[in-house]
Amino acid sequence: MFETLTQKLEAALKRLRGEGRISEANIAESLREVRRVLLDADVNYKVVKDFIDTVQQKSLGQEVISSLSPGQLIIKIIHDELVALMGSEKSDIALSSSPPSVILIAGLQGSGKTTFSAKLARLLKAKGRSPLLVAADVYRPAAIDQLEVLGKQIEVPVFVNRKDSALTIAENSIVHARLNARDTVIIDTAGRLHVDEEMMQEIEKVKKSVQPHEILFVVDAMTGQDAVNTAKAFHDRLNFDGVVLTKLDGDARGGAALSIRSVVQKPIKFIGTGEKMDALEPFYPDRMASRILGMGDIVTLVEKAQETFDKEKAQKLEQKIRKAQFTLEDFYDQLQEIKKMGSLSQMISMIPGASRLGNLNDVDEKELKYVEAIIQSMTIEERQHPAIVNGSRRKRIATGSGTSVQEVNKLLKQFFEMQKMMKNIGKGKNFNRMLTQRFH
């Protein structure tokens, strides 16, 4: 996520890092590259212009010249500006104290409204609310069926009426929610172009009638320069409360996030990171800015880990790491825990500096399956003392796991290297290096 932007910004700033002093000339050159990076990342042309102007003004100020490490200060200024652009803190969605709370979902065709609606319903349900999904897309063929299928998957009721207009459906769904004790109504509307007057009027009418407590604008992270136009048009009509950025699990640089935020001044509240129903995360502007600058997103990683890791197990593991008693069995357990956390590439993208490791999307989840199979084919003794795995044992393990001796060798080699690094951590050395080298 945002990886390419991070890489490119890092390349552009590398020169600055090496400089002892900042001159007007070398700033200008670096800023030209930053400008290009941001444009390549689909940040809007005008937004980039303002951004570069601001950074330039601040960089040439007293603070930078007096500083001992100009490179760091520039990164800080860019980082702070990025955070300021994206809104300085994370914001939650508004829920009414008197039920039902009504959430209206709007956006262009294909931005991912229906998938997001279901993900949001799942999230709210997990938090103890009783959501009702409303299928108000009466235009796209089978849109209603899609929401029904997803509703079934996450076990959330879906309000469906195949005869009425979107407005009537929305109105009736509120009554239905009251009668059936559903405290949150999520209305999934049809995708519409902001220049389609008739359709824009329709959603205005829905808004006026159901008085949503929260209106969310869903936008594809791959969107280019036009993101500003569409966001502005939707905002003029609906005055939406927040933005949802979808499909961030790809390699889109997501500059649209910066543009939209700076043009409509509304926070990004969620990001979609996959097709699975649990691939929804809150948006943290500061973390995202850190990620853009290659500082990684260690906070999110830790939070995720806390959610899923068994605390006791983690403590035991930590002790083992410190005493360098880490075995293949522990490694296997750890793999299982990681799998609970989400996709591997998603996890890696949060590791500081991971962007410098090249294209992380190449991490093949299939390879993990081989690793699992190999470890499963070992005896308990072998897992605890991998050193005893000799040639004939390797052959047996390879056959047992349906892999080759080379693959067994590769795993063992990687494991021994890892053990070595673990020892270093035990002594408090370079945690970062361990994290980034583990998968390569």
Added chain:
Amino acid sequence: MKFFDAQTFSRLKEGLAKTRDVLVTKVNRLVTAGSKVDKQFLDALEEILIGADVGVEMTSEIISNIQQRVKDERYENQDELQRIIASEISKAFTHSVSERNSSDNGQLADPLFIPHDVKPYVIMIVGVNGVGKTTTIGKLAYNYKQAGKDVVIGAADTFRAAANEQLEIWAERAGVKIIQQLQGSDPAAVAFDTIQSAQSRGADVVIIDTAGRLHTKSNLMEELKKIKRVMDKSLSGAPHEVLLVIDASTGQNGIQQARQFHSAVGITGIAVTKLDGTAKGGIVLSISKLLNIPVRYVGVGEQIDDLQPFSAEAFTAALFQGNVHVERQSP
């Protein structure tokens, strides 16, 4: 086969003439305002091109070409400057005009051309999520059907909820046959069966839908390769066309999309969708040049007949236009 009859063709030509005028006016304004090719003028041009998602690299290339030509040719008046600008921009597309089907005047390709000796002609549709693959298939099927072809659609998006139902409705609207299996079944098997069925009924055209997938998911790209391999097993040489669908609002990530899909399944053509909004789709300029593949269709609405053949000229004109993208002619 000539898909567009004489009347349609002349209507399109009229449409193009209209958009040409718009281009002239818009650039004219630019030229008059700047009166000469100075930094301000070039900045304004840069803003238009980058704002259309043409991309920094392509934009620099176009602008430096214009500068060079202005220097070499010493244009005399605004008309000439306009001509230079317009030709430099649409030149980026010259690579993309398909050889196999360019028409007599070399301007308009016939994107729905089908060789006589290939039956059934198999088209595979690929792209990331939400770009409009299924809608494009509905429109394509309709167009072929209207041209008197027997069309079979294969619903090989077995992943997304209700994808089958959506395609079924489009097939019904187009009046063509659809082959499908349950959600979650093997998409390659659906593709195989569709081609088999089309062969046994002597159909002319097969269109295979695939699930939207991000180009970064290596397992899903492998699946796509497999679908293509299996199609070739079902009918040697199939698919004959692999069409990548790109959303006009896509930014620079479109290049990565195109690259990855191309290296996985070998793209042979591009369709740009949702050009009826304000997005200009400038990214296809870079894509078509990078991969040397033609842009074949543009989608300009949600109706079944809202699919048009691509025209570099109209597209270029639209870059400079305010809202409406491709001129639509009412009959």
